[in-house]
Amino acid sequence: MQYRRLGRSGLKVSALSLGSWVTYGNQMDTACAIECMAAAWDAGVNFFDNAESYAQGRAETIMGTALKQLGWRRSQVIVSTKFFWGLNDGPNEKNTLNRKYLRQAIEGSLRRLQLDYVDLVFCHRPDPNTPIEETVYAMHDMIEHGHALYWGTSEWSADEIRAAWEIAERHHLRKPVTEQPEYNLFARRRVEQEYARLYTDLGLGTTVWSPLASGLLSGKYRDGVPPDSRATVKGYEWMAARVTEAARVAAVERLRPIADGLGCTVAQLALAWCLNNPNVSTVITGASRVAQVQENLKAMEVLGRLTPELMQAVESATAL
Numbered sequence: 001m002q003y004r005r006l007g008r009s010g011l012k013v014s015a016l017s018l019g020s021w022v023t024y025g026n027q028m029d030t031a032c033a034i035e036c037m038a039a040a041w042d043a044g045v046n047f048f049d050n051a052e053s054y055a056q057g058r059a060e061t062i063m064g065t066a067l068k069q070l071g072w073r074r075s076q077v078i079v080s081t082k083f084f085w086g087l088n089d090g091p092n093e094k095n096t097l098n099r100k101y102l103r104q105a106i107e108g109s110l111r112r113l114q115l116d117y118v119d120l121v122f123c124h125r126p127d128p129n130t131p132i133e134e135t136v137y138a139m140h141d142m143i144e145h146g147h148a149l150y151w152g153t154s155e156w157s158a159d160e161i162r163a164a165w166e167i168a169e170r171h172h173l174r175k176p177v178t179e180q181p182e183y184n185l186f187a188r189r190r191v192e193q194e195y196a197r198l199y200t201d202l203g204l205g206t207t208v209w210s211p212l213a214s215g216l217l218s219g220k221y222r223d224g225v226p227p228d229s230r231a232t233v234k235g236y237e238w239m240a241a242r243v244t245e246a247a248r249v250a251a252v253e254r255l256r257p258i259a260d261g262l263g264c265t266v267a268q269l270a271l272a273w274c275l276n277n278p279n280v281s282t283v284i285t286g287a288s289r290v291a292q293v294q295e296n297l298k299a300m301e302v303l304g305r306l307t308p309e310l311m312q313a314v315e316s317a318t319a320l
């Protein structure tokens with residue numbers, strides 16, 4: 001495993017990490033989560049991603065129980081959560097990054113995760129109805145209270161990230177150290193273009209999500225939706241159309257001979273392509289079973305075999 005600095009911060013994250021969206025609490029119980037986290041840990045993963053909203057808090061509860069049972073030293077493991085959508089319906093309890101919501105949200109997450117602090121906390125989306133300054137102060141205070149060590153944003157525009165960073169700089173507050181954007185062969189613009197200046201100007205790190213575009217980039221949707229895929233999970237049926245889109249499925253098929261030539265799977269090739277970007281601090285993988293964890297983590301071995309010519313071939317194959 002490689003460990004990369006999370007942007008300009010001193011925190012070292014494993015280049016491949018493991019997340020819990022859709023899976024924990026919908027497809028996996030605690031036993032399966034423990035099995036997957038243990039397999040990831042054995043391969044050198046030190047970062048496990050979560051969010052308040054995943055399975056309405058159940059993903060945090062499962063991860064908390066798993067961490068307790070796995071018994072890793074707290075200083076070895078990096079755990080995150082994210083806030084925005086909330087778990088309740090009140091005007092200050094959902095779709096907000098205001099001070100009142102953030103103050104109670106972290107308390108709930110720490111309770112479910114059975115932790116004294118999270119290492120990373122993300123503002124899960126931008127909130128146009130709260131001044132960025134209010135959110136920056138609230139995130140700073142969360143860190144000062146010892147509830148989190150670092151904070152970042154997720155799917156904020158470059159302008160919003162820069163605004164938050166500059167407010168923190170001006171008032172000597174804790175700065176956002178990372179963004180959590182989508183990044184995969186079909187979603188490249190933000191990471192490669194929009195944020196380009198932020199890596200050098202602000203030292204921004206990235207913890208990128210959906211590296212397989214929800215599994216599409218594994219090639220598993222060639223013949224339609226398999227019965228055990230996330231696109232069949234109640235509440236996620238909307239995904240079926242997206243992961244079976246003909247042009248994208250055909251593009252994934254064009255990756256198959258390249259993967260065959262490298263002696264790896266299509267999923268490993270797609271993950272290694274993400275890892276090859278030096279502005280990616282960690283690629284957050286997802287898995288609904290341990291075999292996927294084991295397969296995906298071998299992408300590290302493929303990374304070293306990616307030549308500029310192969311990178312070009314991969315990008316040409318998936319250009320839509």
Ligand code: NDP
Nearest residue numbers: 019020021209210211212213214215218229230286287288
């Ligand atoms: P991926 O795009 O890698 O999709 C993961 C899913 O693809 C798995 O759950 C599994 O689904 C399928 N899969 C994974 N590996 C394989 C394989 N080798 N062969 C076949 N199928 C495979 O990542 P996610 O979309 O899960 O995102 C990763 C993490 O990023 C999340 O867990 C979460 O922590 C974070 N995230 C953050 C977001 C944000 O807004 N900040 C948004 C989304 C995710 P199945 O078996 O059901 O088909």
